[in-house]
Amino acid sequence: MISKFKEAFFQSTKHIHMNNGGLAPINKFARDRVTYWNNRFYEEGFFTDLEYVEDIKMSRIHLAKLIGCDSTEIAYFQSTASAVSQLCMQFPLEAGDEVITWAEEYGSHLFPWQEACKRKKAHLVMVKSPENLSAPYQLLVEKITPKTKVIAISWVQFLTGARTDLEALGKITKEKNIFLFVDVIQGLGLHPFDMKKWGVDAIASGCHKWLFSPIGVGFLALDQKHMKMIRPHNIGAYTFGTCDDPTDSICEPKLDALKFEAGSKQVLEITALGASVKFINEIGVADIEKETLRLATLLRTGLEKKGHKIHSPYELSNHQTAMVNFIPKDNTIEALRSINCNFAIRGPGVRLSPAAFTTDAVIEKVLSVL
Numbered sequence: 001m002i003s004k005f006k007e008a009f010f011q012s013t014k015h016i017h018m019n020n021g022g023l024a025p026i027n028k029f030a031r032d033r034v035t036y037w038n039n040r041f042y043e044e045g046f047f048t049d050l051e052y053v054e055d056i057k058m059s060r061i062h063l064a065k066l067i068g069c070d071s072t073e074i075a076y077f078q079s080t081a082s083a084v085s086q087l088c089m090q091f092p093l094e095a096g097d098e099v100i101t102w103a104e105e106y107g108s109h110l111f112p113w114q115e116a117c118k119r120k121k122a123h124l125v126m127v128k129s130p131e132n133l134s135a136p137y138q139l140l141v142e143k144i145t146p147k148t149k150v151i152a153i154s155w156v157q158f159l160t161g162a163r164t165d166l167e168a169l170g171k172i173t174k175e176k177n178i179f180l181f182v183d184v185i186q187g188l189g190l191h192p193f194d195m196k197k198w199g200v201d202a203i204a205s206g207c208h209k210w211l212f213s214p215i216g217v218g219f220l221a222l223d224q225k226h227m228k229m230i231r232p233h234n235i236g237a238y239t240f241g242t243c244d245d246p247t248d249s250i251c252e253p254k255l256d257a258l259k260f261e262a263g264s265k266q267v268l269e270i271t272a273l274g275a276s277v278k279f280i281n282e283i284g285v286a287d288i289e290k291e292t293l294r295l296a297t298l299l300r301t302g303l304e305k306k307g308h309k310i311h312s313p314y315e316l317s318n319h320q321t322a323m324v325n326f327i328p329k330d331n332t333i334e335a336l337r338s339i340n341c342n343f344a345i346r347g348p349g350v351r352l353s354p355a356a357f358t359t360d361a362v363i364e365k366v367l368s369v370l
């Protein structure tokens with residue numbers, strides 16, 4: 001099965017993709033969907049109307065299967081940041097409430113929560129990772145007080161690849177009636193996920209990393225039980241009933257997550273995402289995870305053999321993810337550039353993030369220059 005996954009990607013002889021945790025190449029199913037709708041819009045314009053709407057619906061259905069929620073609980077946005085903003089700006093925080101997060105979060109998650117807390121005079125409690133760079137849920141739990149309303153974290157930390165055990169955290173937040181919000185962009189499609197089973201109340205993500213589809217679309221999935229509590233942040237023709245019926249504007253917003261989609265959608269990106277996620281579901285995330293971790297381990301052990309110091313919490317198996325962050329030597333950057341290998345500078349290290357489409361030969365080539 002995993003060979004079928006690899007075959008869906010362009011195996012470039014010119015580029016080495018080691019920043020898939022930044023922007024990954026898209027697969028051929030996503031590419032073909034963009035081409036398909038591009039041609040249909042060129043040739044048929046508005047006559048495509050009913051069909052592209054149907055394709056967007058299908059995209060939601062594939063994504064819901066991957067997430068473990070209902071398709072009516074998903075709303076599309078332009079980015080992770082805009083999906084996070086929808087949730088946190090409309091979350092009913094009050095002065096003195098507390099929101100717990102990790103201290104090393106990415107800006108698209110951190111800044112919206114900082115702003116929401118500032119506006120509501122709530123307190124953002126930032127929890128630092130321990131020495132071994134892991135992100136254990138117990139540290140978050142220790143910070144819970146009677147004022148804690150939300151735990152808002154990334155599943156996988158973008159700097160180190162540390163992964164928080166959401167299933168264990170979800171049990172506790174459920175018991176204590178705390179809202180659990182997770183930015184899943186660095187894990188969804190890469191590690192198995194189950195929003196409802198794990199008791200996660202809402203997630204936000206983009207699609208250009210482990211979902212291998214075009215950059216420019218994000219989404220929010222919100223458990224239906226909270227749908228009434230979170231009002232739409234952006235308001236437009238689509239917030240209410242049908243977009244062509246202005247009398248609907250006197251009504252309450254729609255009852256499902258579609259109320260968050262204020263206007264026209266990014267049809268090309270959303271349908272491409274649907275095609276890619278359908279393929280990921282067919283291959284199975286467990287197999288994709290297994291192959292990615294095998295390649296990441298190959299890379300990490302190779303780097304260690306060559307005397308590089310690793311800056312990722314790989315010793316703990318359930319914390320391991322695709323990212324291998326290591327401290328560069330004098331010539332590391334030049335060496336990677338010499339083979340046209342991309343990477344990300346993250347904290348004190350260079351972050352390499354192979355994907356399941358990466359081949360062993362590519363890992364060996366990278367190691368040969370380091």
Ligand SMILES: Cc1ncc(COP(=O)(O)O)c(C=O)c1O
Nearest residue numbers: 079080081106108154158185206
């Ligand atoms: C944890 C995390 N959240 C979000 C994003 C992306 O945010 P956005 O879609 O707003 O650009 C990234 C990486 O780019 C990330 O690592």
